[in-house]
Amino acid sequence: MDEHTQVFVISVAAELAGMHPQTLRQYDRLGLVSPSRTPGKSRRYSMRDVAKLQEISRLGAEGVSLEGIRRILELEDQVGALTGRIRELESALSDELLNRPGRRVFAAGSAGEVISLRAGTRVRRSNQIVVWRPLDRD
Missing domain, CATH: 1.20.5 (Single alpha-helices involved in coiled-coils or other helix-helix interfaces)
Structure with a gap:
């Protein structure tokens, strides 16, 4: 398994990133982090996605806008x-x-x-x- 393997459901990814699952859904809609989708349309996140979510959180805490x-x-x-x-x-x-x-x-x-x-x-x-x-x- 590497950093690009899509294994985490949204609740686990949100917990690993220290965010609420709804925030991850919003970021997906905005195109900040685009997880893969299963045939049933549920989101799957990789460690790379989680790292990107943590980077978004850090930048947001420093006052950088979402854009x-x-x-x-x-x-x-x-x-x-x-x-x-x-x-x-x-x-x-x-x-x-x-x-x-x-x-x-x-x-x-x-x-x-x-x-x-x-x-x-x-x-x-x-x-x-x-x-x-x-x-x-x-």
Whole structure:
């Protein structure tokens, strides 16, 4: 069972969230928390839904309106989806770079510039020595 498994009836979810069941019905109508429905149309809540209800309660106690709470939850869901998409794209990019023949490696040059190298090559280092002697000023 994971956090998305819909197992709690409304009375249990309300007790876990520290709310009245009627409040959960109102939040469902407003779209703040939308539990799944059984074939008999009763609501089933997951631990994720209960956590969201607790977050709604906390935000409400801080004076945030229900519309503000709805927007915050919407933005948090959007951030979560975008974070997941970034992970997917990073993984795809990593796989592509590893599987591409002649992939490139980057290094820093002596002046700090970026130098593109083929895989398996090294940066040529200058091995020149410069000797400085002060001028004799008599």
